[in-house]
Amino acid sequence: xxxLIYKSAAQLSESLxxxxxxxxxxxxxxxDQITKVDKAVHAFLFVDTExxxxxxxxxxxxxxxxxxxxxxxxxxxxxxDILAQEGIxxxxxxxxxxxxxxxxxxxxxxxxxxxxxxxxGKTNMDEFAMGSSTENSAFGTTQNPWDLxxxxxxxxxxxxxxxxxxxxxxxxxSDTGGSIRQPAAVTGTVGVKPTYGGVSRYGVIAYSSSLDxxxxxxxxxLDTALLHEVIAGHDDYDATSINAPTPxxxxxxxxxxxxxxxxxxxxxxxxxxxxxxxxxxxxxSLEILRSQGATIEMVSCPNFDYxxxxxxxxxxxxxxxxxxxxxxxRYGLRVGDDGSRSAEEVMSMTRAAGFGREVKRRIVLxxxxxxxxxxxxxxxxxxxxxxxxxxxxxxxxxxxxVLVSPTTPTVAFLIGAKSNDPVAMYLSDVAxxxxxxxxxxxxxLPAGLSEGLPVGFQIIAPAMKDDRLYQVGAAxxxxxxxxxxxxxxxKAPKLNSSAGA
Amino acid sequence: xxxxxxEEVARIAHLARLELSATEIAExxxxxxxxxxxxxxxxxxxxxDVVPTSHPLALVNxxxxxxxxxxxxxESALSGAPASEEDRFRVPQILGEEA
Numbered sequence: 001x002x003x004l005i006y007k008s009a010a011q012l013s014e015s016l017x018x019x020x021x022x023x024x025x026x027x028x029x030x031x032d033q034i035t036k037v038d039k040a041v042h043a044f045l046f047v048d049t050e051x052x053x054x055x056x057x058x059x060x061x062x063x064x065x066x067x068x069x070x071x072x073x074x075x076x077x078x079x080x081d082i083l084a085q086e087g088i089x090x091x092x093x094x095x096x097x098x099x100x101x102x103x104x105x106x107x108x109x110x111x112x113x114x115x116x117x118x119x120x121g122k123t124n125m126d127e128f129a130m131g132s133s134t135e136n137s138a139f140g141t142t143q144n145p146w147d148l149x150x151x152x153x154x155x156x157x158x159x160x161x162x163x164x165x166x167x168x169x170x171x172x173x174s175d176t177g178g179s180i181r182q183p184a185a186v187t188g189t190v191g192v193k194p195t196y197g198g199v200s201r202y203g204v205i206a207y208s209s210s211l212d213x214x215x216x217x218x219x220x221x222l223d224t225a226l227l228h229e230v231i232a233g234h235d236d237y238d239a240t241s242i243n244a245p246t247p248x249x250x251x252x253x254x255x256x257x258x259x260x261x262x263x264x265x266x267x268x269x270x271x272x273x274x275x276x277x278x279x280x281x282x283x284x285s286l287e288i289l290r291s292q293g294a295t296i297e298m299v300s301c302p303n304f305d306y307x308x309x310x311x312x313x314x315x316x317x318x319x320x321x322x323x324x325x326x327x328x329x330r331y332g333l334r335v336g337d338d339g340s341r342s343a344e345e346v347m348s349m350t351r352a353a354g355f356g357r358e359v360k361r362r363i364v365l366x367x368x369x370x371x372x373x374x375x376x377x378x379x380x381x382x383x384x385x386x387x388x389x390x391x392x393x394x395x396x397x398x399x400x401x402v403l404v405s406p407t408t409p410t411v412a413f414l415i416g417a418k419s420n421d422p423v424a425m426y427l428s429d430v431a432x433x434x435x436x437x438x439x440x441x442x443x444x445l446p447a448g449l450s451e452g453l454p455v456g457f458q459i460i461a462p463a464m465k466d467d468r469l470y471q472v473g474a475a476x477x478x479x480x481x482x483x484x485x486x487x488x489x490x491k492a493p494k495l496n497s498s499a500g501a
Numbered sequence: 502x503x504x505x506x507x508e509e510v511a512r513i514a515h516l517a518r519l520e521l522s523a524t525e526i527a528e529x530x531x532x533x534x535x536x537x538x539x540x541x542x543x544x545x546x547x548x549x550d551v552v553p554t555s556h557p558l559a560l561v562n563x564x565x566x567x568x569x570x571x572x573x574x575x576e577s578a579l580s581g582a583p584a585s586e587e588d589r590f591r592v593p594q595i596l597g598e599e600a
Contacts, residue, residue: 308539332581361529367517383554
């Protein structure tokens with residue numbers, strides 16, 4: 001039944017509902033694929049074989065009894081290791097949490113379980129979601145299934161690689177500056193950062209609380225919408241959760257019609273620094289949308305030029321505060337507690353031993369930006385830029401329905417190419433960051449290949465208009481998939497057990 | 502961008518309760534200078550009449566009904582503790598006295 005792994009979640013949903021296949025068979029097929037290819041890809045940090053099969057059996061039993069099940073009941077999913085799942089190792093890619101099994105589950109995990117989604121395991125990520133390549137994971141780098149010598153993006157490289165390697169049809173990511181969209185772009189998959197507040201952050205290990213947002217990942221736009229609908233919605237346990245109905249994302253993905261829509265091309269997110277192959281695929285996608293009846297116009301968002309700089313002050317500042325909870329007292333690693341040292345000394349030693357280089361770099365940077373004498377010049381100025389970027393978006397959305405840009409300036413780079421140059425690495429997120437600063441919604445979907453590697457197309461919609469992402473994305477995908485003979489991942493290399501071994 | 506001294510990095514690291522080796526401090530001083538050099542340009546855009554934004558949502562005083570719900574048992578709450586004693590987290594000495 002290995003062909004099961006090449007099906008979309010929507011196709012699996014239909015077969016499961018018709019009882020042509022059982023949730024156990026679907027789950028086993030994906031577990032077999034993980035066994036076969038994950039040595040080479042390293043998308044997973046933990047595979048919950050028994051738990052996944054038990055969840056699948058529960059779904060099969062419920063279906064046999066004639067219970068009403070949601071559309072994704074019995075469909076497997078890969079969960080980013082930033083989400084707490086009760087009793088399952090949750091590391092956030094860090095040594096400081098190695099071996100921790102949370103005593104509770106994130107709201108998103110509870111929603112997935114209630115919908116009958118089968119959680120296969122936890123996926124690799126840059127430590128505390130700080131990075132664009134998974135090279136900052138304390139547990140090794142994930143390889144891009146398209147080319148195992150290249151990065152799968154980050155921080156959610158594990159979730160994106162799991163999709164591209166057909167280890168799961170669905171995945172969960174989190175996006176603080178592009179950690180869902182940039183991995184989606186470089187692996188030829190689809191990823192959505194919902195409107196800030198659209199999905200609960202309860203049980204999601206905090207990096208930068210005013211920017212972090214959990215979102216759905218899949219290989220097709222419709223699958224992404226189906227997952228979006230399961231995880232979104234108001235949560236009493238998250239004080240920043242929006243108390244309003246979730247936008248009709250599944251209906252929008254099915255409508256897939258851009259006739260009469262106004263699409264704005266962001267002038268500042270093109271040109272210098274964008275590879276020619278990336279720009280060419282972007283232009284081709286625009287042409288398709290135009291031929292489908294959309295109006296395309298250029299829009300200027302001048303303050304986006306300051307977005308990257310503002311982000312690398314705001315995110316580390318919030319991180320330096322959020323990561324203070326890793327204090328060696330209540331959970332996680334503790335070193336040096338030999339009776340001779342004070343709590344403060346144990347804390348400093350533990351954080352030195354438990355945090356990796358990039359995390360230390362951002363804690364020091366954030367502490368500096370917030371410290372007396374520098375606060376106004378750095379954090380304060382960055383907050384003002386945030387206002388200006390939000391105003392740029394508001395102005396742009398007063399004349400267009402959605403904004404578009406390439407998701408990333410380049411295709412996947414080689415593992416190791418930027419690991420010693422933090423500023424070069426940070427540039428990977430130049431086109432995705434403004435979205436988080438303003439809290440609006442965005443999607444990345446495949447636009448094609450450049451020299452054999454995937455290129456991402458980014459769509460941005462106003463807050464709580466997430467449905468527009470799916471409406472435009474599904475229209476573009478339909479045309480591109482017709483040209484390619486299936487969605488882009490159909491062209492991904494079929495990995496076998498000997499690859500990379 | 503002015504030079505960030507090793508002493509400054511050490512002072513900041515202490516504020517963050519992060520023990521760093523001399524090598525790490527020296528490396529970070531150089532990296533901080535490069536990163537701050539790249540991000541300091543926010544100051545060009547941050548005119549005095551711009552109101553700062555700390556958060557994308559303007560929510561205030563979000564509360565939920567004050568209802569008793571099940572919570573973690575002591576055993577469960579302590580399940581990840583590095584050390585515990587008598588249903589409590591055991592921590593190293595917090596005051597400066599001799600052990």
